[in-house]
Amino acid sequence: MSRSRRGVVVTMVALTGCGQPADVVFTGGAVWTGTGATASAVAVRDGRIQAVGTDGEIERLAGPATERVALAGRLVVPGLMDNHTHFIAGGFELAGVQLRDAATPAAFVRRIAEFARQHPDEWILGGTWDHELWGGELPRREWIDSVTPQTPVFVSRLDGHMALANSRALELAAVTAQTPDPPGGTIVRAADGQLTGILKDAAQLLVFRVVPEPSPTDLDRALDAALRHAVARGVTHVTDMGSWEGLETYQRAAAAGRLPLRVYAAVPIATWERLATYVARHGRGDDRLRWGAVKGFVDGSLGSTTAWFYQPYADAPATTGLMVEDTATLRRQILAADSAGLHVMVHAIGDRANDWLLDVFAAARAASGRTDQRFRIEHAQHLTRAAIARFGPEGVIPSMQPYHAIDDGRWAEKRIGPERLETTYAFRDLLDHGVRLTFGSDWTVAPLDPLYGIYAAVTRRTLDGANPDGWVPSQKITVEEALAAYTHHSAYADYLDDVLGTLEPGKYADLVVLGENILAIDPERIDQVPVVLTMVHGEVVYRRP
Secondary structure, eight states, rough: OOHHHHHHHHHHHHHHTTTTTEEEEEEEEEEEOOOOOEEEEEEEEEEEEEEEOOOHHTTOOOOOOOEEEEEEEEEEEOOOOEEEEEEEHHHHHHHHHTTTTOHHHHHHHHHHHHHHSSSSSSSSEEEEEOGGGGOOOOOOOOHHTEEEEEOOOOEEETSSSSEEEEEEHHHTTTTTTTOOOOTTTEEEOOOSSOOEEEEEGGHHHHHHHTSOOOHHHHHHHHHHHHHHHTTTTEEEEEEEHHHHHHHHHHHHHHHHHOSSSEEEEEEEGGGGGHHHHHHHHHTBOOOEEEEEEEESBBBBOOTTSSSSSSSOSSSSSTTTOOBBBBBHHHHHHHHHHTTOOOOOEEESSSSSHHHHHHHHHHHHHHHOOOOOOOOEEOOOOOOOOOHHHHHHHHHEEEEEEHHHHHHTTTTTTHHHHHHHHTTBOHHHHHTTTTTOOOEEEBBBBBBBOOOHHHHHHOOOTTTSSOTTTTGGGGGOOOOOHHHHHHHHHHHHHTTTTTSSSSOEEEESSOOOESOOOOTTTTTGGGOOOOEEEEEEEEEEEEEEO
16 A cells, blocks of 8 residues: 555544444553643554543443453553564574573573583574673683583674684584685684684674574564564564565464564665565565565674774774675665665664765765655664764664663773763754654664663663763653654654554554553653553554463
8 A cells, every 4th residue: 555545544544433432442541642642541443543532532432342441540652663673583582592691701601501401402593692791801612612512502792793603613614713804794813813703793604604594483483482572562563674584484474363563574785676576576565564675784883893983992993893794885785775666774883884874875865866765774873963963854764772872881981982972872962953763672682672772761871770860861861752762753764654653543553551651750660660451453462461
Protein backbone atom coordinates (compact mmCIF):
# COMPACT_ATOMS: atom_id res chain seq x y z
CA MET A 1 0.00 0.00 0.00
CA SER A 2 1.42 3.41 -0.87
CA ARG A 3 1.99 5.96 1.87
CA SER A 4 -0.78 8.25 0.56
CA ARG A 5 -3.30 5.41 0.15
CA ARG A 6 -2.49 4.13 3.62
CA GLY A 7 -3.43 7.51 5.07
CA VAL A 8 -6.84 7.36 3.34
CA VAL A 9 -7.52 3.97 4.89
CA VAL A 10 -6.66 5.27 8.35
CA THR A 11 -9.21 8.06 8.00
CA MET A 12 -11.92 5.71 6.84
CA VAL A 13 -11.34 3.26 9.68
CA ALA A 14 -11.48 6.03 12.26
CA LEU A 15 -14.81 7.23 10.89
CA THR A 16 -16.46 3.85 10.38
CA GLY A 17 -15.44 2.67 13.88
CA CYS A 18 -17.44 5.43 15.58
CA GLY A 19 -20.52 4.24 17.48
CA GLN A 20 -19.52 0.57 17.39
CA PRO A 21 -18.60 -1.30 20.59
CA ALA A 22 -14.92 -1.43 21.39
CA ASP A 23 -13.07 -4.73 21.56
CA VAL A 24 -11.01 -3.55 24.54
CA VAL A 25 -11.16 -0.47 26.76
CA PHE A 26 -8.41 0.70 29.10
CA THR A 27 -9.65 3.06 31.82
CA GLY A 28 -8.56 4.58 35.10
CA GLY A 29 -4.98 5.45 34.29
CA ALA A 30 -2.81 7.97 32.51
CA VAL A 31 -2.33 7.93 28.74
CA TRP A 32 0.67 9.47 27.04
CA THR A 33 -0.59 9.88 23.49
CA GLY A 34 2.54 11.38 21.96
CA THR A 35 0.43 14.20 20.50
CA GLY A 36 0.33 16.51 23.51
CA ALA A 37 -3.28 15.57 24.30
CA THR A 38 -4.06 14.36 27.82
CA ALA A 39 -6.26 11.34 28.46
CA SER A 40 -7.01 8.64 31.01
CA ALA A 41 -8.52 5.94 28.79
CA VAL A 42 -8.23 4.24 25.39
CA ALA A 43 -10.62 2.19 23.27
CA VAL A 44 -9.45 -0.39 20.72
CA ARG A 45 -11.47 -1.88 17.87
CA ASP A 46 -10.48 -4.01 14.88
CA GLY A 47 -6.78 -3.68 15.63
CA ARG A 48 -6.80 0.11 15.72
CA ILE A 49 -7.19 2.90 18.22
CA GLN A 50 -10.90 3.69 18.24
CA ALA A 51 -10.81 6.61 20.67
CA VAL A 52 -8.69 8.29 23.34
CA GLY A 53 -10.26 10.39 26.06
CA THR A 54 -11.69 10.47 29.57
CA ASP A 55 -12.93 7.42 31.42
CA GLY A 56 -16.53 8.46 30.83
CA GLU A 57 -16.04 8.98 27.11
CA ILE A 58 -14.37 5.61 26.67
CA GLU A 59 -16.80 3.70 28.90
CA ARG A 60 -19.61 4.72 26.55
CA LEU A 61 -17.88 2.73 23.79
CA ALA A 62 -17.92 -0.52 25.81
CA GLY A 63 -20.44 -3.21 24.94
CA PRO A 64 -21.39 -6.56 26.46
CA ALA A 65 -18.47 -8.34 24.79
CA THR A 66 -15.88 -5.62 25.40
CA GLU A 67 -12.85 -6.61 27.46
CA ARG A 68 -12.21 -4.09 30.22
CA VAL A 69 -8.71 -3.40 31.53
CA ALA A 70 -8.56 -1.40 34.76
CA LEU A 71 -5.32 0.55 34.71
CA ALA A 72 -5.38 1.50 38.41
CA GLY A 73 -3.30 4.59 37.75
CA ARG A 74 -0.79 2.91 35.46
CA LEU A 75 0.57 4.56 32.32
CA VAL A 76 -0.32 3.65 28.74
CA VAL A 77 2.16 4.64 26.03
CA PRO A 78 2.37 3.89 22.30
CA GLY A 79 4.16 0.67 21.41
CA LEU A 80 7.89 1.06 22.04
CA MET A 81 9.94 0.81 18.85
CA ASP A 82 13.57 -0.29 18.91
CA ASN A 83 15.35 1.42 16.05
CA HIS A 84 18.47 -0.75 15.87
CA THR A 85 18.79 -4.43 16.78
CA HIS A 86 20.63 -7.55 15.73
CA PHE A 87 17.49 -9.41 16.56
CA ILE A 88 17.96 -13.01 15.52
CA ALA A 89 21.55 -12.91 16.75
CA GLY A 90 20.01 -11.85 20.05
CA GLY A 91 17.92 -14.99 20.06
CA PHE A 92 21.06 -17.08 19.65
CA GLU A 93 22.74 -15.10 22.44
CA LEU A 94 19.95 -16.00 24.86
CA ALA A 95 21.02 -19.64 24.60
CA GLY A 96 24.79 -19.02 24.37
CA VAL A 97 27.61 -18.45 26.83
CA GLN A 98 26.92 -15.39 28.99
CA LEU A 99 29.99 -13.17 29.41
CA ARG A 100 28.43 -9.69 29.54
CA ASP A 101 28.83 -9.35 33.31
CA ALA A 102 31.99 -11.42 33.73
CA ALA A 103 33.87 -8.97 35.94
CA THR A 104 37.25 -10.73 36.14
CA PRO A 105 39.45 -12.77 33.80
CA ALA A 106 38.85 -15.75 36.10
CA ALA A 107 35.07 -15.46 35.68
CA PHE A 108 35.51 -15.09 31.92
CA VAL A 109 37.55 -18.32 31.74
CA ARG A 110 35.30 -20.22 34.15
CA ARG A 111 32.12 -19.49 32.19
CA ILE A 112 33.68 -20.57 28.90
CA ALA A 113 35.00 -23.75 30.51
CA GLU A 114 31.57 -24.60 31.97
CA PHE A 115 29.84 -23.97 28.65
CA ALA A 116 32.37 -26.12 26.81
CA ARG A 117 31.72 -29.02 29.22
CA GLN A 118 27.96 -28.72 28.63
CA HIS A 119 28.25 -28.35 24.82
CA PRO A 120 31.32 -30.40 23.87
CA ASP A 121 30.60 -30.65 20.15
CA GLU A 122 29.64 -27.05 19.42
CA TRP A 123 31.38 -23.85 18.50
CA ILE A 124 31.20 -21.38 21.39
CA LEU A 125 30.06 -18.05 20.00
CA GLY A 126 28.52 -14.80 21.19
CA GLY A 127 29.39 -13.98 24.77
CA THR A 128 29.41 -10.14 24.55
CA TRP A 129 32.29 -9.69 26.98
CA ASP A 130 33.47 -6.31 28.23
CA HIS A 131 37.15 -6.07 29.14
CA GLU A 132 36.60 -2.69 30.78
CA LEU A 133 34.94 -4.53 33.67
CA TRP A 134 38.35 -5.89 34.71
CA GLY A 135 40.42 -2.78 33.96
CA GLY A 136 40.76 -2.80 30.17
CA GLU A 137 43.18 -5.67 29.51
CA LEU A 138 42.13 -7.54 26.37
CA PRO A 139 41.60 -11.27 26.81
CA ARG A 140 44.09 -13.63 25.15
CA ARG A 141 43.75 -17.09 23.69
CA GLU A 142 46.09 -18.54 26.33
CA TRP A 143 43.44 -17.78 28.96
CA ILE A 144 41.04 -20.32 27.47
CA ASP A 145 43.13 -22.75 25.39
CA SER A 146 43.64 -25.18 28.27
CA VAL A 147 39.91 -25.42 29.01
CA THR A 148 38.87 -25.68 25.34
CA PRO A 149 41.59 -27.79 23.66
CA GLN A 150 39.25 -29.27 21.02
CA THR A 151 36.31 -26.84 21.19
CA PRO A 152 36.54 -23.87 18.82
CA VAL A 153 35.76 -20.58 20.59
CA PHE A 154 35.06 -17.23 18.98
CA VAL A 155 33.43 -14.89 21.48
CA SER A 156 32.66 -11.27 20.68
CA ARG A 157 33.12 -8.08 22.63
CA LEU A 158 29.75 -6.55 23.46
CA ASP A 159 29.99 -4.03 20.59
CA GLY A 160 30.59 -6.73 17.98
CA HIS A 161 33.70 -4.98 16.66
CA MET A 162 36.25 -7.42 18.00
CA ALA A 163 36.30 -11.01 19.16
CA LEU A 164 38.58 -13.52 20.86
CA ALA A 165 39.43 -16.77 19.07
CA ASN A 166 41.08 -19.66 20.84
CA SER A 167 43.86 -21.62 19.18
CA ARG A 168 41.48 -24.28 17.88
CA ALA A 169 39.32 -21.68 16.09
CA LEU A 170 42.40 -19.99 14.61
CA GLU A 171 43.65 -23.39 13.41
CA LEU A 172 40.34 -24.17 11.69
CA ALA A 173 40.38 -20.73 10.07
CA ALA A 174 44.03 -21.11 8.99
CA VAL A 175 44.93 -17.81 10.67
CA THR A 176 48.62 -17.70 11.62
CA ALA A 177 51.16 -15.12 12.68
CA GLN A 178 52.00 -14.69 8.99
CA THR A 179 48.40 -13.85 8.00
CA PRO A 180 48.27 -10.19 6.93
CA ASP A 181 45.70 -7.75 8.29
CA PRO A 182 42.73 -7.64 5.90
CA PRO A 183 41.44 -4.28 4.64
CA GLY A 184 39.30 -2.70 7.36
CA GLY A 185 40.48 -5.04 10.08
CA THR A 186 43.29 -5.77 12.53
CA ILE A 187 44.80 -9.04 13.74
CA VAL A 188 46.16 -8.14 17.16
CA ARG A 189 49.63 -9.49 17.84
CA ALA A 190 51.79 -9.65 20.97
CA ALA A 191 55.16 -7.93 21.20
CA ASP A 192 56.84 -11.09 19.83
CA GLY A 193 54.53 -11.09 16.80
CA GLN A 194 52.45 -14.05 17.93
CA LEU A 195 48.65 -14.01 17.76
CA THR A 196 46.78 -12.93 20.87
CA GLY A 197 43.53 -14.28 19.48
CA ILE A 198 41.90 -10.85 19.21
CA LEU A 199 40.54 -9.96 15.77
CA LYS A 200 39.07 -6.50 15.13
CA ASP A 201 36.33 -5.52 12.68
CA ALA A 202 36.87 -7.03 9.20
CA ALA A 203 39.52 -9.40 10.57
CA GLN A 204 36.72 -11.28 12.36
CA LEU A 205 35.53 -12.54 8.97
CA LEU A 206 38.62 -14.73 8.78
CA VAL A 207 37.08 -16.91 11.49
CA PHE A 208 33.39 -16.34 10.83
CA ARG A 209 33.81 -17.80 7.34
CA VAL A 210 34.50 -21.25 8.86
CA VAL A 211 31.79 -21.15 11.53
CA PRO A 212 29.03 -23.62 10.54
CA GLU A 213 25.92 -21.96 9.17
CA PRO A 214 22.79 -22.31 11.33
CA SER A 215 19.96 -24.36 9.87
CA PRO A 216 16.53 -22.85 9.18
CA THR A 217 15.29 -24.68 12.27
CA ASP A 218 18.07 -23.10 14.36
CA LEU A 219 17.15 -19.68 13.01
CA ASP A 220 13.44 -20.18 13.70
CA ARG A 221 14.14 -21.18 17.30
CA ALA A 222 16.41 -18.19 17.82
CA LEU A 223 13.78 -15.85 16.41
CA ASP A 224 11.07 -17.33 18.65
CA ALA A 225 13.29 -16.79 21.71
CA ALA A 226 14.01 -13.20 20.67
CA LEU A 227 10.31 -12.48 20.09
CA ARG A 228 9.33 -13.72 23.56
CA HIS A 229 12.12 -11.66 25.07
CA ALA A 230 11.06 -8.50 23.20
CA VAL A 231 7.32 -8.38 23.83
CA ALA A 232 7.91 -8.94 27.56
CA ARG A 233 9.83 -5.66 27.50
CA GLY A 234 7.19 -3.63 25.70
CA VAL A 235 8.87 -3.78 22.30
CA THR A 236 6.27 -3.77 19.52
CA HIS A 237 8.51 -3.00 16.53
CA VAL A 238 12.17 -3.64 15.76
CA THR A 239 14.45 -2.46 13.00
CA ASP A 240 16.82 -5.35 12.40
CA MET A 241 20.28 -4.73 10.99
CA GLY A 242 20.31 -8.20 9.56
CA SER A 243 20.86 -10.44 6.57
CA TRP A 244 19.06 -12.19 3.76
CA GLU A 245 18.77 -15.38 5.80
CA GLY A 246 17.28 -13.26 8.56
CA LEU A 247 14.70 -11.82 6.17
CA GLU A 248 13.79 -15.34 5.06
CA THR A 249 13.41 -16.34 8.72
CA TYR A 250 11.01 -13.46 9.35
CA GLN A 251 9.05 -14.41 6.25
CA ARG A 252 8.63 -17.97 7.50
CA ALA A 253 7.43 -16.68 10.86
CA ALA A 254 5.01 -14.22 9.29
CA ALA A 255 3.56 -16.87 6.99
CA ALA A 256 3.01 -19.16 9.99
CA GLY A 257 1.46 -16.43 12.14
CA ARG A 258 4.45 -16.49 14.54
CA LEU A 259 5.39 -12.81 14.36
CA PRO A 260 3.78 -11.06 17.34
CA LEU A 261 5.57 -7.76 16.75
CA ARG A 262 6.47 -5.69 13.69
CA VAL A 263 9.80 -5.96 11.91
CA TYR A 264 11.64 -3.72 9.46
CA ALA A 265 14.40 -5.93 8.08
CA ALA A 266 17.52 -4.33 6.60
CA VAL A 267 20.15 -6.22 4.58
CA PRO A 268 23.80 -5.37 3.86
CA ILE A 269 24.35 -2.42 1.55
CA ALA A 270 26.75 -4.47 -0.57
CA THR A 271 23.65 -6.41 -1.74
CA TRP A 272 21.68 -3.32 -2.78
CA GLU A 273 21.25 -4.54 -6.38
CA ARG A 274 19.73 -7.81 -5.20
CA LEU A 275 17.36 -5.92 -2.90
CA ALA A 276 16.34 -3.46 -5.62
CA THR A 277 15.44 -6.38 -7.87
CA TYR A 278 13.60 -8.12 -5.03
CA VAL A 279 11.57 -4.99 -4.24
CA ALA A 280 10.66 -4.55 -7.92
CA ARG A 281 9.31 -8.12 -8.01
CA HIS A 282 7.81 -8.52 -4.55
CA GLY A 283 7.18 -5.04 -3.18
CA ARG A 284 8.25 -3.99 0.32
CA GLY A 285 6.11 -6.27 2.48
CA ASP A 286 3.43 -4.89 4.78
CA ASP A 287 3.16 -3.15 8.12
CA ARG A 288 3.88 -6.39 10.02
CA LEU A 289 7.03 -7.31 8.08
CA ARG A 290 8.70 -4.80 5.81
CA TRP A 291 11.95 -4.62 3.86
CA GLY A 292 13.58 -2.20 1.44
CA ALA A 293 16.40 -0.90 3.67
CA VAL A 294 20.16 -1.42 3.43
CA LYS A 295 22.76 -1.08 6.18
CA GLY A 296 26.40 -0.08 5.71
CA PHE A 297 29.41 0.71 7.88
CA VAL A 298 31.86 3.60 7.82
CA ASP A 299 33.94 2.76 10.89
CA GLY A 300 34.24 0.51 13.96
CA SER A 301 33.60 1.29 17.63
CA LEU A 302 35.01 3.38 20.45
CA GLY A 303 35.54 0.39 22.73
CA SER A 304 37.63 -1.36 20.10
CA THR A 305 39.55 1.84 19.22
CA THR A 306 38.30 1.46 15.65
CA ALA A 307 35.84 4.38 15.46
CA TRP A 308 37.20 6.93 12.95
CA PHE A 309 38.26 10.27 14.47
CA TYR A 310 40.12 13.34 13.27
CA GLN A 311 42.53 13.17 16.20
CA PRO A 312 44.32 10.09 17.60
CA TYR A 313 42.98 8.16 20.56
CA ALA A 314 44.26 9.47 23.88
CA ASP A 315 45.12 5.95 25.03
CA ALA A 316 46.22 4.66 21.61
CA PRO A 317 47.98 7.62 19.96
CA ALA A 318 49.18 5.53 17.03
CA THR A 319 45.67 5.26 15.60
CA THR A 320 42.69 7.43 14.66
CA GLY A 321 40.50 4.37 14.04
CA LEU A 322 39.47 2.39 10.99
CA MET A 323 37.41 2.84 7.86
CA VAL A 324 35.72 -0.55 7.82
CA GLU A 325 34.85 -0.20 4.13
CA ASP A 326 36.80 1.53 1.38
CA THR A 327 35.24 5.00 1.33
CA ALA A 328 35.04 5.19 -2.46
CA THR A 329 33.22 1.86 -2.57
CA LEU A 330 30.83 2.81 0.23
CA ARG A 331 30.07 6.17 -1.39
CA ARG A 332 29.17 4.42 -4.67
CA GLN A 333 26.94 1.97 -2.80
CA ILE A 334 25.10 4.73 -0.92
CA LEU A 335 24.43 6.79 -4.04
CA ALA A 336 23.40 3.73 -6.04
CA ALA A 337 21.09 2.34 -3.34
CA ASP A 338 19.45 5.72 -2.89
CA SER A 339 18.98 6.17 -6.62
CA ALA A 340 17.25 2.76 -6.65
CA GLY A 341 14.76 4.04 -4.08
CA LEU A 342 16.09 2.00 -1.17
CA HIS A 343 16.23 3.28 2.41
CA VAL A 344 19.85 3.86 3.41
CA MET A 345 21.11 3.38 6.98
CA VAL A 346 24.83 3.62 7.72
CA HIS A 347 26.85 3.04 10.90
CA ALA A 348 29.12 5.94 11.91
CA ILE A 349 30.56 6.47 15.39
CA GLY A 350 33.67 8.68 15.26
CA ASP A 351 33.47 12.41 14.50
CA ARG A 352 35.30 12.08 11.19
CA ALA A 353 33.09 9.15 10.15
CA ASN A 354 29.94 11.18 10.84
CA ASP A 355 31.18 14.22 8.93
CA TRP A 356 32.14 12.05 5.97
CA LEU A 357 28.74 10.37 5.95
CA LEU A 358 26.82 13.64 6.19
CA ASP A 359 28.72 14.84 3.12
CA VAL A 360 27.84 11.67 1.19
CA PHE A 361 24.17 11.91 2.14
CA ALA A 362 24.15 15.53 0.95
CA ALA A 363 25.65 14.43 -2.36
CA ALA A 364 23.04 11.69 -2.73
CA ARG A 365 20.22 14.13 -2.03
CA ALA A 366 21.59 16.59 -4.58
CA ALA A 367 21.96 13.84 -7.17
CA SER A 368 18.41 12.53 -6.74
CA GLY A 369 16.58 15.81 -6.19
CA ARG A 370 14.42 14.05 -3.55
CA THR A 371 13.92 15.38 -0.04
CA ASP A 372 12.28 12.48 1.82
CA GLN A 373 14.99 9.81 1.84
CA ARG A 374 15.04 9.76 5.66
CA PHE A 375 18.73 8.88 5.62
CA ARG A 376 19.78 7.40 8.95
CA ILE A 377 23.13 7.55 10.70
CA GLU A 378 23.29 4.56 13.01
CA HIS A 379 24.80 5.49 16.39
CA ALA A 380 25.99 9.06 15.58
CA GLN A 381 27.88 8.91 18.86
CA HIS A 382 30.73 11.39 18.59
CA LEU A 383 29.91 14.55 16.64
CA THR A 384 31.52 17.85 15.81
CA ARG A 385 29.42 20.91 16.63
CA ALA A 386 29.16 21.58 12.91
CA ALA A 387 27.68 18.11 12.40
CA ILE A 388 25.07 18.64 15.11
CA ALA A 389 23.86 21.72 13.24
CA ARG A 390 23.54 19.79 9.96
CA PHE A 391 21.22 16.91 10.90
CA GLY A 392 18.00 18.96 11.11
CA PRO A 393 18.31 21.13 7.99
CA GLU A 394 19.56 18.17 5.93
CA GLY A 395 16.82 15.83 7.13
CA VAL A 396 19.23 13.18 8.42
CA ILE A 397 18.02 11.04 11.32
CA PRO A 398 20.42 10.20 14.17
CA SER A 399 19.52 6.64 15.18
CA MET A 400 21.02 6.44 18.65
CA GLN A 401 21.15 4.00 21.56
CA PRO A 402 21.14 5.78 24.93
CA TYR A 403 22.19 2.81 27.05
CA HIS A 404 25.58 3.01 25.34
CA ALA A 405 26.11 6.41 26.97
CA ILE A 406 25.90 5.08 30.53
CA ASP A 407 28.03 2.10 29.53
CA ASP A 408 30.75 3.92 27.56
CA GLY A 409 30.73 6.78 30.07
CA ARG A 410 32.66 4.60 32.52
CA TRP A 411 35.80 4.72 30.38
CA ALA A 412 35.28 6.94 27.31
CA GLU A 413 37.37 9.83 28.63
CA LYS A 414 40.53 7.74 28.64
CA ARG A 415 39.88 6.98 24.95
CA ILE A 416 39.21 10.47 23.60
CA GLY A 417 39.85 12.98 26.39
CA PRO A 418 37.48 15.52 27.99
CA GLU A 419 37.05 17.97 25.11
CA ARG A 420 35.52 15.50 22.67
CA LEU A 421 33.16 14.24 25.39
CA GLU A 422 31.14 17.46 25.29
CA THR A 423 29.45 16.40 22.05
CA THR A 424 29.33 12.68 22.79
CA TYR A 425 25.81 11.18 22.76
CA ALA A 426 24.59 14.73 22.18
CA PHE A 427 20.87 14.09 22.77
CA ARG A 428 20.08 17.56 24.12
CA ASP A 429 22.00 19.46 21.46
CA LEU A 430 20.42 17.47 18.64
CA LEU A 431 16.88 18.04 19.93
CA ASP A 432 17.60 21.73 20.43
CA HIS A 433 18.57 21.88 16.75
CA GLY A 434 15.17 20.51 15.74
CA VAL A 435 16.36 16.99 14.93
CA ARG A 436 14.09 13.93 14.92
CA LEU A 437 16.12 11.87 17.37
CA THR A 438 15.26 8.17 17.41
CA PHE A 439 16.29 5.57 19.99
CA GLY A 440 16.95 1.85 20.22
CA SER A 441 19.18 -0.68 21.94
CA ASP A 442 21.70 -2.17 19.49
CA TRP A 443 20.80 -5.49 21.14
CA THR A 444 22.79 -7.63 21.83
CA VAL A 445 25.38 -4.93 22.43
CA ALA A 446 23.03 -3.49 25.06
CA PRO A 447 19.88 -4.84 26.75
CA LEU A 448 16.70 -4.97 24.67
CA ASP A 449 14.72 -2.87 27.13
CA PRO A 450 13.40 0.59 26.21
CA LEU A 451 12.91 1.50 29.87
CA TYR A 452 16.65 1.10 30.41
CA GLY A 453 17.19 3.40 27.44
CA ILE A 454 14.77 6.02 28.74
CA TYR A 455 16.48 5.87 32.14
CA ALA A 456 19.87 6.30 30.46
CA ALA A 457 18.81 9.28 28.32
CA VAL A 458 17.15 11.08 31.22
CA THR A 459 19.67 10.45 34.00
CA ARG A 460 22.94 9.67 32.15
CA ARG A 461 24.11 7.92 35.34
CA THR A 462 26.92 5.57 34.35
CA LEU A 463 26.73 1.90 35.27
CA ASP A 464 29.61 2.16 37.73
CA GLY A 465 27.76 4.74 39.87
CA ALA A 466 30.54 7.28 39.37
CA ASN A 467 28.29 9.93 37.83
CA PRO A 468 25.20 10.28 40.08
CA ASP A 469 24.32 13.66 38.53
CA GLY A 470 24.84 12.39 35.02
CA TRP A 471 27.77 11.91 32.65
CA VAL A 472 27.99 15.06 30.52
CA PRO A 473 24.76 16.21 32.23
CA SER A 474 24.22 19.04 29.75
CA GLN A 475 23.05 16.37 27.28
CA LYS A 476 20.22 15.02 29.46
CA ILE A 477 16.70 15.06 28.02
CA THR A 478 13.21 14.75 29.53
CA VAL A 479 11.14 11.58 29.91
CA GLU A 480 8.66 12.80 27.29
CA GLU A 481 11.47 13.53 24.84
CA ALA A 482 12.87 10.04 25.39
CA LEU A 483 9.42 8.50 24.89
CA ALA A 484 9.07 10.44 21.63
CA ALA A 485 12.40 9.00 20.47
CA TYR A 486 11.10 5.47 21.13
CA THR A 487 7.71 6.06 19.51
CA HIS A 488 6.73 8.63 16.90
CA HIS A 489 10.28 9.62 15.96
CA SER A 490 11.11 5.95 15.43
CA ALA A 491 7.93 5.52 13.39
CA TYR A 492 9.00 8.44 11.21
CA ALA A 493 12.49 6.98 10.80
CA ASP A 494 10.94 3.80 9.34
CA TYR A 495 8.24 5.49 7.20
CA LEU A 496 5.49 4.33 9.56
CA ASP A 497 4.47 7.62 11.15
CA ASP A 498 1.06 7.60 9.45
CA VAL A 499 0.03 4.37 11.21
CA LEU A 500 2.25 4.06 14.31
CA GLY A 501 4.02 6.08 16.98
CA THR A 502 1.13 7.93 18.63
CA LEU A 503 -2.17 6.94 20.21
CA GLU A 504 -4.67 8.54 17.83
CA PRO A 505 -7.95 7.25 16.37
CA GLY A 506 -7.28 5.20 13.25
CA LYS A 507 -3.69 4.30 14.02
CA TYR A 508 -2.77 0.72 14.81
CA ALA A 509 -3.47 -0.34 18.40
CA ASP A 510 0.16 -0.95 19.35
CA LEU A 511 0.48 0.06 22.99
CA VAL A 512 2.17 -0.77 26.28
CA VAL A 513 0.92 -0.58 29.86
CA LEU A 514 3.69 0.26 32.33
CA GLY A 515 3.54 -0.68 36.01
CA GLU A 516 4.05 2.92 37.10
CA ASN A 517 3.67 6.35 35.56
CA ILE A 518 7.24 7.11 34.54
CA LEU A 519 6.26 10.72 33.91
CA ALA A 520 5.52 11.17 37.61
CA ILE A 521 8.13 9.10 39.47
CA ASP A 522 11.77 9.81 40.26
CA PRO A 523 13.62 9.23 36.94
CA GLU A 524 16.22 7.23 38.84
CA ARG A 525 13.60 4.47 39.25
CA ILE A 526 12.51 4.23 35.61
CA ASP A 527 14.72 1.23 34.89
CA GLN A 528 12.90 -0.70 37.64
CA VAL A 529 9.38 -0.18 36.24
CA PRO A 530 7.84 -3.39 34.87
CA VAL A 531 5.89 -3.85 31.67
CA VAL A 532 2.39 -5.05 32.56
CA LEU A 533 0.91 -5.58 29.09
CA THR A 534 2.01 -5.35 25.48
CA MET A 535 -0.49 -5.06 22.63
CA VAL A 536 0.21 -5.22 18.90
CA HIS A 537 -2.54 -4.57 16.36
CA GLY A 538 -5.17 -4.88 19.07
CA GLU A 539 -3.90 -8.29 20.26
CA VAL A 540 -2.37 -8.79 23.69
CA VAL A 541 0.99 -10.44 22.97
CA TYR A 542 2.32 -10.23 26.52
CA ARG A 543 0.65 -9.99 29.91
CA ARG A 544 2.76 -9.93 33.05
CA PRO A 545 2.13 -13.03 35.18
